[in-house]
Amino acid sequence: MKISSVKGTRDFYPPQMAVRNFIADGWKAASRRCGFEEFDGPIFEYLQMYQIKSGDEIVEQLFHLTDRGGRDLAIRPEITPTLARMVNEQINALPRPIKWFSIPRLCRAERPQKGRLREFFQWNIDIIGEESTLADAEVIFCSIDYLRSTGLTPKDVVAKISSRKLLAALLKNLGLAEDKLSVLYPILDKKAKIPAEAFTEMLGKEISDSNVIHTIMKLMDLHNADDIAGLVNLNEDAKTALAQLQDLFKTLNAMGIGEYCRFDMSIVRGLAYYTGMVFEVHDAVGDLRAVCGGGRYDNLLKDFGGPAMTAVGMGMGDCVLEILLRERGILKNDTLATKTLDYFIAVADPTLADKAVELAAKIRQAGFSCEFPYKTGALGKQLKQASGYNARKTIILGQEYIQDRQIIIKDMTTGQQQVIAEQSLSL
Amino acid sequence: MKISSVKGTRDFYPPQMAVRNFIADGWKAASRRCGFEEFDGPIFEYLQMYQIKSGDEIVEQLFHLTDRGGRDLAIRPEITPTLARMVNEQINALPRPIKWFSIPRLCRAERPQKGRLREFFQWNIDIIGEESTLADAEVIFCSIDYLRSTGLTPKDVVAKISSRKLLAALLKNLGLAEDKLSVLYPILDKKAKIPAEAFTEMLGKEISDSNVIHTIMKLMDLHNADDIAGLVNLNEDAKTALAQLQDLFKTLNAMGIGEYCRFDMSIVRGLAYYTGMVFEVHDAVGDLRAVCGGGRYDNLLKDFGGPAMTAVGMGMGDCVLEILLRERGILKNDTLATKTLDYFIAVADPTLADKAVELAAKIRQAGFSCEFPYKTGALGKQLKQASGYNARKTIILGQEYIQDRQIIIKDMTTGQQQVIAEQSLSL
Numbered sequence: 001m002k003i004s005s006v007k008g009t010r011d012f013y014p015p016q017m018a019v020r021n022f023i024a025d026g027w028k029a030a031s032r033r034c035g036f037e038e039f040d041g042p043i044f045e046y047l048q049m050y051q052i053k054s055g056d057e058i059v060e061q062l063f064h065l066t067d068r069g070g071r072d073l074a075i076r077p078e079i080t081p082t083l084a085r086m087v088n089e090q091i092n093a094l095p096r097p098i099k100w101f102s103i104p105r106l107c108r109a110e111r112p113q114k115g116r117l118r119e120f121f122q123w124n125i126d127i128i129g130e131e132s133t134l135a136d137a138e139v140i141f142c143s144i145d146y147l148r149s150t151g152l153t154p155k156d157v158v159a160k161i162s163s164r165k166l167l168a169a170l171l172k173n174l175g176l177a178e179d180k181l182s183v184l185y186p187i188l189d190k191k192a193k194i195p196a197e198a199f200t201e202m203l204g205k206e207i208s209d210s211n212v213i214h215t216i217m218k219l220m221d222l223h224n225a226d227d228i229a230g231l232v233n234l235n236e237d238a239k240t241a242l243a244q245l246q247d248l249f250k251t252l253n254a255m256g257i258g259e260y261c262r263f264d265m266s267i268v269r270g271l272a273y274y275t276g277m278v279f280e281v282h283d284a285v286g287d288l289r290a291v292c293g294g295g296r297y298d299n300l301l302k303d304f305g306g307p308a309m310t311a312v313g314m315g316m317g318d319c320v321l322e323i324l325l326r327e328r329g330i331l332k333n334d335t336l337a338t339k340t341l342d343y344f345i346a347v348a349d350p351t352l353a354d355k356a357v358e359l360a361a362k363i364r365q366a367g368f369s370c371e372f373p374y375k376t377g378a379l380g381k382q383l384k385q386a387s388g389y390n391a392r393k394t395i396i397l398g399q400e401y402i403q404d405r406q407i408i409i410k411d412m413t414t415g416q417q418q419v420i421a422e423q424s425l426s427l
Numbered sequence: 428m429k430i431s432s433v434k435g436t437r438d439f440y441p442p443q444m445a446v447r448n449f450i451a452d453g454w455k456a457a458s459r460r461c462g463f464e465e466f467d468g469p470i471f472e473y474l475q476m477y478q479i480k481s482g483d484e485i486v487e488q489l490f491h492l493t494d495r496g497g498r499d500l501a502i503r504p505e506i507t508p509t510l511a512r513m514v515n516e517q518i519n520a521l522p523r524p525i526k527w528f529s530i531p532r533l534c535r536a537e538r539p540q541k542g543r544l545r546e547f548f549q550w551n552i553d554i555i556g557e558e559s560t561l562a563d564a565e566v567i568f569c570s571i572d573y574l575r576s577t578g579l580t581p582k583d584v585v586a587k588i589s590s591r592k593l594l595a596a597l598l599k600n601l602g603l604a605e606d607k608l609s610v611l612y613p614i615l616d617k618k619a620k621i622p623a624e625a626f627t628e629m630l631g632k633e634i635s636d637s638n639v640i641h642t643i644m645k646l647m648d649l650h651n652a653d654d655i656a657g658l659v660n661l662n663e664d665a666k667t668a669l670a671q672l673q674d675l676f677k678t679l680n681a682m683g684i685g686e687y688c689r690f691d692m693s694i695v696r697g698l699a700y701y702t703g704m705v706f707e708v709h710d711a712v713g714d715l716r717a718v719c720g721g722g723r724y725d726n727l728l729k730d731f732g733g734p735a736m737t738a739v740g741m742g743m744g745d746c747v748l749e750i751l752l753r754e755r756g757i758l759k760n761d762t763l764a765t766k767t768l769d770y771f772i773a774v775a776d777p778t779l780a781d782k783a784v785e786l787a788a789k790i791r792q793a794g795f796s797c798e799f800p801y802k803t804g805a806l807g808k809q810l811k812q813a814s815g816y817n818a819r820k821t822i823i824l825g826q827e828y829i830q831d832r833q834i835i836i837k838d839m840t841t842g843q844q845q846v847i848a849e850q851s852l853s854l
Contacts, residue, residue: 003472003732004512006472011469011516012465014465014527017465035797039441041432042546043436044433045433063500065490067536088429095815132801254781304429341462357561357564357678361683369459369460
């Protein structure tokens with residue numbers, strides 16, 4: 001009986017697994033370079049948990065299940081709610097700042113499309129309990145530090161940075177009420193993703209004054225913070241937010257990633273939960289979804305029954321990233337070996353097959369990777385097998401072994417051969 | 428609003444995550460030493476897939492879900508069906524033997540108890556397309572090679588090995604019909620797990636002849652293959668199976684793990700799908716569930732719509748293993764650091780805080796892990812922070828830097844300090 005995989009999921013054959021590991025290993029290395037500790041949670045949580053942060057709309061995107069006890073559960077579509085739950089549960093025992101990273105497998109019941117699958121991996125980094133813009137800078141730095149380590153330059157990717165606090169202050173200065181803001185964020189977030197007309201129409205449904213709409217449209221196009229004052233009066237809140245942003249850019253420059261970063265008022269992020277700096281990294285060409293996104297959030301722990309504590313974080317999925325790495329030639333089909341060996345043992349005389357097994361076991365016990373042929377055929381075929389496995393060295397057991405307990409060691413890169421006593425093999 | 432985690436799942440705070448990584452890293456290293464390539468599949472598959480190998484009973488143990496298209500899906504309770512599906516889909520493109528490993532996250536809706544959770548990780552290794560007992564030996568070797576690498580000795584764990592082929596031949600010799608065997612396997616498998624009376628009673632329901640039951644009970648207690656002939660006549664099938672087992676033990680001895688291995692007729696494995704060698708690794712004391720189990724299976728690929736192709740594999744969960752590693756003192760609470768740093772930068776003069784940020788970014792870009800304090804307090808407090816992060820070295824920025832652009836490097840192990848020019852820092 002033949003059954004296929006479920007649409008929107010991926011099978012990781014060894015070549016695809018090598019790519020997944022290449023990406024995840026890079027994420028882990030960047031996290032550790034920047035001092036983040038790894039955590040993880042369960043693959044499913046109570047369904048209700050996902051409604052707290054993201055509202056009822058999220059339920060449609062969830063793979064939900066009911067267990068035998070009748071509990072409503074869901075496969076995690078994101079890990080931030082789990083992070084909030086876990087931190088709250090040990091809030092008094094955890095030294096601050098809490099700097100954690102995770103690479104969860106996540107599932108969303110969306111329509112599969114380019115860069116968006118139903119199952120994916122997402123790198124998350126979060127700093128909890130640190131108000132200073134240094135923490136904002138750390139999160140952006142770590143994201144860029146990873147991308148830079150793959151070989152992506154400022155010509156390939158750009159971190160677009162703005163501030164919810166600044167945006168909120170400006171919108172209020174334009175006469176919009178506080179409770180209108182959380183309705184406007186998801187609309188403003190769509191600006192780059194939908195046609196201009198559709199965007200204006202959506203704004204028009206929420207704002208009656210066409211002058212205000214006009215000013216917002218102009219604000220959204222700003223790439224220089226100095227130009228804001230020409231469009232809207234800066235009240236105290238806006239001035240504070242602007243000063244913080246300028247402080248952040250100063251730090252990013254000191255960190256040597258200024259070239260990757262720029263101010264962009266159109267970065268809003270859809271979710272209501274952001275309260276300060278917001279950012280997204282995009283490919284410079286701009287034909288892909290965001291590579292990653294994040295920002296500061298002040299109320300999440302509290303919303304999950306914990307204390308008021310500020311935090312800043314970032315999430316980067318593997319799907320868009322992989323497309324980008326391939327487009328830039330960093331990932332090629334032949335870049336990553338699925339198998340490498342320290343030693344392959346070839347058998348030139350079939351009576352030595354048992355000896356090959358014994359030697360391979362010894363080599364493995366010494367901590368090296370090693371394989372031997374299950375069937376001893378022609379030597380040339382075995383050497384070909386060794387090459388196919390990317391063996392560094394091949395040990396050949398033949399007449400020299402039968403006569404003098406000597407083995408031939410062939411360096412598979414240079415082709416050079418050396419005959420040594422078996423006991424001289426340094427493991 | 429406070430929501431808890433779901434019963435039977437685990438939160439991996441950094442210390443628990445370090446243990447999970449310690450186990451998974453060991454599994455990966457052993458797999459690669461023995462030449463296995465990594466693969467993985469989706470976290471959910473069509474529900475039906477799990478009924479093919481394990482029958483309808485498995486459905487009760489599944490977390491199943493219905494997606495928006497009305498498809499019946501299940502979170503994977505094991506990865507072998509996925510393996511069979513994936514291999515079948517590329518059967519003509521994959522070079523043989525296929526030697527694959529995976530460390531899937533699996534979920535089973537069971538009652539949580541010691542060594543058994545609703546969500547766990549399981550190391551799987553499989554060799555597909557190789558009939559030789561060398562492949563059986565490789566799978567047992569790799570399992571033991573891992574356990575040995577943690578420090579477990581033959582006094583701690585034992586691989587109990589038997590053969591379904593042998594058992595089947597002997598049971599048939601006792602007059603039992605072929606179609607009775609698959610009913611008997613799950614019962615025989617329970618021998619060590621239930622009281623003797625309950626076991627005899629279960630056998631009595633399937634076998635009417637009390638002499639046959641008596642002989643089976645005696646067979647199950649055998650630890651020396653030579654004693655079989657004293658209980659049952661060995662027909663040709665039994666002789667072949669016995670010779671294969673003896674061949675296997677010869678190879679395991681040559682591989683240097685003979686001390687870990689012993690013949691044990693009571694190892695049956697419950698699932699019908701095993702067709703040859705079967706084995707389980709148990710703790711020597713015998714008070715835990717099996718650490719791992721596996722064997723040869725000939726029909727799985729065919730059952731999943733593929734060709735007839737033999738295979739042999741093993742699965743090892745993380746829960747029982749972790750208990751064992753702790754009981755043997757290999758894992759202690761203070762064994763694993765959740766965070767280590769190459770450098771910590773301490774700031775003896777608050778005017779140098781920006782310089783610390785800049786230097787940390789440079790050190791990270793060079794590939795080293797580095798942290799700096801978000802708040803510059805007393806130097807002693809910063810050095811304490813560096814120790815807490817297990818920093819190898821602390822760079823101190825103070826008067827020497829202000830006057831001569833010199834930095835102090837403190838080796839955190841020896842306590843020795845060195846003053847060097849900033850440019851001399853070799854990264």
